[in-house]
Amino acid sequence: MTTIATVPAGTPGHCPVSPDALRGVERRQTNPSRWNGAGWASFVGDLRGRGVEVLEDAATRAVFATDAGGTAYGLPHGVVIARSAAQVSALLHAAQRHRTPVTVRGGGLTTEGESVAFGGVLLDMTGMNRVLHVDSDALTVRAEAGIFWHSLAEELRRHGLDYLSAPLNLTSSVGGTVNVGGIDVNSPRLGCSADQVVAMQVVTPTGAIVECSDATNAELFQRVILGYGQFGVVTETTLQVRRYTPLRMRYFYYTSLRAAIADLQLLDANDASDYSGILTMMDRAVNLLVAFDSPAREAEFNARWRPRLRGHGEVAFAIRAAGYYALRPWKVGEALYIYRRKRELFPQFQRPEFLRGNDMHDRTVVFSRAVWKCWGSRQMVIPDLATSAETFIEAVERGNAVCRKYFAHYTLYCVGIKLREDHGAHYEMSCIPPGATGRAYGCEFEPMTRGGAYSRDYLQSFKNEIYDIGVDLGASYYRFGGMMKGYIRRVFGDEVVDRHLAMKRAADPAMILNRDVIF
Amino acid sequence: MLGLAKKSLPSNDFAACTGCSLCLLACPVWRITHDVRLTPHGRAKALQHGLAASDLVESIGACTFCGACEPACPEDIDLIGMIGGLRRQMWELSSPASPARPRGAVVSRPSPTRTRNVFVANQMLRDSSSTLARVVSLLGVTVVEDDGADMSFALETGMSVSPDRIDAFTESLRRMKRIIVADGLLFRHMRAWLPRAPIQSLGAALSRLPVVRRNLLATDLYVIEPRGYHADYTRQVRHYDALRAETGCTINLDLQRIAIPATAHNLSHRLGHDVANDAPHAQWILHGRRVARIVVESLGDVSVFEQIADCPVVHVAHLGDVPDTRARPGALR
Numbered sequence: 044m045t046t047i048a049t050v051p052a053g054t055p056g057h058c059p060v061s062p063d064a065l066r067g068v069e070r071r072q073t074n075p076s077r078w079n080g081a082g083w084a085s086f087v088g089d090l091r092g093r094g095v096e097v098l099e100d101a102a103t104r105a106v107f108a109t110d111a112g113g114t115a116y117g118l119p120h121g122v123v124i125a126r127s128a129a130q131v132s133a134l135l136h137a138a139q140r141h142r143t144p145v146t147v148r149g150g151g152l153t154t155e156g157e158s159v160a161f162g163g164v165l166l167d168m169t170g171m172n173r174v175l176h177v178d179s180d181a182l183t184v185r186a187e188a189g190i191f192w193h194s195l196a197e198e199l200r201r202h203g204l205d206y207l208s209a210p211l212n213l214t215s216s217v218g219g220t221v222n223v224g225g226i227d228v229n230s231p232r233l234g235c236s237a238d239q240v241v242a243m244q245v246v247t248p249t250g251a252i253v254e255c256s257d258a259t260n261a262e263l264f265q266r267v268i269l270g271y272g273q274f275g276v277v278t279e280t281t282l283q284v285r286r287y288t289p290l291r292m293r294y295f296y297y298t299s300l301r302a303a304i305a306d307l308q309l310l311d312a313n314d315a316s317d318y319s320g321i322l323t324m325m326d327r328a329v330n331l332l333v334a335f336d337s338p339a340r341e342a343e344f345n346a347r348w349r350p351r352l353r354g355h356g357e358v359a360f361a362i363r364a365a366g367y368y369a370l371r372p373w374k375v376g377e378a379l380y381i382y383r384r385k386r387e388l389f390p391q392f393q394r395p396e397f398l399r400g401n402d403m404h405d406r407t408v409v410f411s412r413a414v415w416k417c418w419g420s421r422q423m424v425i426p427d428l429a430t431s432a433e434t435f436i437e438a439v440e441r442g443n444a445v446c447r448k449y450f451a452h453y454t455l456y457c458v459g460i461k462l463r464e465d466h467g468a469h470y471e472m473s474c475i476p477p478g479a480t481g482r483a484y485g486c487e488f489e490p491m492t493r494g495g496a497y498s499r500d501y502l503q504s505f506k507n508e509i510y511d512i513g514v515d516l517g518a519s520y521y522r523f524g525g526m527m528k529g530y531i532r533r534v535f536g537d538e539v540v541d542r543h544l545a546m547k548r549a550a551d552p553a554m555i556l557n558r559d560v561i562f
Numbered sequence: 563m564l565g566l567a568k569k570s571l572p573s574n575d576f577a578a579c580t581g582c583s584l585c586l587l588a589c590p591v592w593r594i595t596h597d598v599r600l601t602p603h604g605r606a607k608a609l610q611h612g613l614a615a616s617d618l619v620e621s622i623g624a625c626t627f628c629g630a631c632e633p634a635c636p637e638d639i640d641l642i643g644m645i646g647g648l649r650r651q652m653w654e655l656s657s658p659a660s661p662a663r664p665r666g667a668v669v670s671r672p673s674p675t676r677t678r679n680v681f682v683a684n685q686m687l688r689d690s691s692s693t694l695a696r697v698v699s700l701l702g703v704t705v706v707e708d709d710g711a712d713m714s715f716a717l718e719t720g721m722s723v724s725p726d727r728i729d730a731f732t733e734s735l736r737r738m739k740r741i742i743v744a745d746g747l748l749f750r751h752m753r754a755w756l757p758r759a760p761i762q763s764l765g766a767a768l769s770r771l772p773v774v775r776r777n778l779l780a781t782d783l784y785v786i787e788p789r790g791y792h793a794d795y796t797r798q799v800r801h802y803d804a805l806r807a808e809t810g811c812t813i814n815l816d817l818q819r820i821a822i823p824a825t826a827h828n829l830s831h832r833l834g835h836d837v838a839n840d841a842p843h844a845q846w847i848l849h850g851r852r853v854a855r856i857v858v859e860s861l862g863d864v865s866v867f868e869q870i871a872d873c874p875v876v877h878v879a880h881l882g883d884v885p886d887t888r889a890r891p892g893a894l895r
């Protein structure tokens with residue numbers, strides 16, 4: 044019988060599971076080692092003495108056994124439901140003293156096990172979810188960081204407001220999102236969610252409660268934004284918001300990824316639409332979606348930019364697709380898949396209760412539900428590449444070839460991300476690629492795994508091949524933590540990683556906070 | 563044994579849960595506690611990882627059966643069936659030999675009726691003779707003697723309902739031209755027991771009437787009874803969307819078009835062990851809104867809103883017989 048050794052906090056462990064079974068990168072602890080539980084009882088006693096409740100029953104721990112990816116499994120020794128910054132402070136202070144790992148979880152929508160606790164404490168931030176203040180004049184909102192984007196939207200809508208951009212998945216938490224990015228179809232104009240944070244309250248790994256922004260405690264602010272939870276627990280955020288508007292959607296269909304991406308970048312570069320992105324069924328049905336906040340913007344698009352797009356309307360595309368598959372009868376399976384997929388997908392975007400004439404209301408609900416209905420699964424891998432505008436087409440085409448190699452069916456989702464010149468320090472060692480200026484681009488490669496049976500090694504090999512492209516192109520990744528952290532040094536280089544590791548050791552001497560995510 | 567027909571209702575079970583958390587956004591228990599363990603998501607994840615009903619007693623008891631989670635679930639999991647099943651398991655565990663019948667005992671009470679438009683009232687309406695009379699008059703229905711209250715109680719608490727009892731209850735209803743049901747939980751199950759019968763929830767039936775639509779104002783807050791609404795979501799979401807578009811009224815729907823319950827009575831409350839504090843739910847419905855009048859489908863919501871709002875609260879059946887209240891909008895007390 045093989046004994047799996049336990050290791051102390053902050054020490055990368057040896058991976059005993061098939062270290063040579065993977066193609067691509069040499070495996071580096073893709074499944075984090077479990078903490079050995081040393082001193083747990085005295086840690087819990089300490090916490091209870093400070094009035095912090097620790098839930099140790101099996102039913103509670105089981106709720107958090109995996110994340111949305113469903114391929115990483117681990118159990119915490121106990122769960123703390125966050126209720127206040129003071130409570131989080133007490134928890135982290137005790138964790139430092141007892142060297143007990145703390146894994147922070149928001150919506151749990153990570154796919155690489157980043158929000159799974161392999162022993163220690165699981166801190167469930169969704170217990171801190173109140174909207175604290177809405178300033179309709181300054182267009183800002185202050186909220187606790189465990190709030191879901193949807194819950195924030197519910198509150199903002201009562202004031203006629205909306206957030207700027209947020210993940211398409213509305214059960215992401217605000218705090219979790221600002222730690223990693225947050226990409227929306229309006230990110231080409233408005234940037235990622237993390238760039239919309241005006242100020243934050245952070246509990247540092249040693250338990251200090253600190254307010255920070257670009258003007259106050261700027262260094263902490265820079266490290267926590269896009270910091271993958273390494274430098275503190277975000278407990279409150281002040282975000283920029285905007286007036287609510289419904290939107291008007293337009294779809295254009297392509298058979299060429301290259302043409303669709305070129306048109307996407309043309310629109311983005313010229314601020315031709317308020318929302319833009321690409322969603323595909325493999326590489327045969329490529330949908331460029333654009334949308335507008337007002338009829339005036341749509342009219343301007345129709346006059347100036349629509350004639351320059353190479354995409355087709357639905358009918359013209361269907362005729363072309365029929366012609367393509369008529370000449371390739373051996374691809375009938377693919378044609379039928381696309382047809383079935385269209386019938387499944389389109390009604391989700393056209394639910395009448397969300398449409399008023401040409402306007403779609405509450406797009407975020409429509410998108411979020413469609414994402415889960417049509418792409419959700421118990422097991423999900425979504426490797427991605429984030430590149431400069433110049434290398435994006437190559438990245439997508441190479442990634443597409445990898446998808447074709449591994450899976451019968453898949454989806455690509457491409458979107459631009461406007462960068463802020465003054466946020467260079469935020470972007471270091473993050474999902475924003477090092478060489479990008481002005482606007483970066485991201486592509487997610489999502490295989491349709493529902494109904495299939497894939498081993499973890501097969502999925503890991505697929506992810507590795509996608510990420511190898513990123514190393515090649517000097518790109519970055521949205522999901523470089525957890526099981527993909529072996530790529531961090533390859534893509535950012537030792538100098539940057541060692542510098543961040545030194546900062547982490549200074550900020551978190553016992554290396555207890557989200558210890559398995561990055562370092 | 564009782565079971566929902568799988569044709570017209572969601573058919574997946576907890577094993578299909580992907581952990582998306584969309585159910586949380588609609589769950590009134592989550593809204594108050596923000597404790598994922600007490601939600602459908604928490605129960606499904608615990609069950610997926612090997613826990614049993616006996617490990618989830620608090621969570622199973624906390625559910626209010628409002629049904630909001632079910633239309634929110636992208637996996638079409640039969641969440642109400644799931645919680646009903648867990649409650650039955652709990653019941654069987656607590657009294658394996660001879661289940662006691664604490665209240666609303668399951669008895670056979672067939673009730674033949676000669677008319678073909680019938681109304682299955684609930685106890686609250688029976689206690690309010692003026693509202694019941696108004697409902698009967700507006701809808702042109704006859705109130706059936708057997709209101710199925712014992713079955714509704716059993717369904718919510720997890721007690722067994724015998725097939726004989728269901729047959730006795732449904733037998734006389736099979737030939738009806740129109741069946742209107744006040745109890746949202748019973749309505750859900752009757753749609754499964756009588757799949758071809760023309761069954762409507764009381765709120766949907768009343769809000770279709772011209773007199774109601776005529777008297778519903780843009781300054782009104784209209785409060786849907788959630789159990790019936792969620793049990794027939796696909797049809798009713800469109801009906802109420804049209805009602806909102808026609809009258810301009812505000813409705814207790816969230817951004818997902820899920821009805822926010824004004825009351826969130828859980829099992830303990832129904833068993834008489836606890837009195838739930840409903841104010842936070844009703845306060846959230848009113849939060850940020852200025853309304854001149856509150857129109858409710860469920861009589862149980864009247865007192866809740868009367869306690870917190872400075873404006874009239876009326877049952878939808880009385881819309882045609884109350885003075886026009888186009889006065890200044892009221893606010894939370």
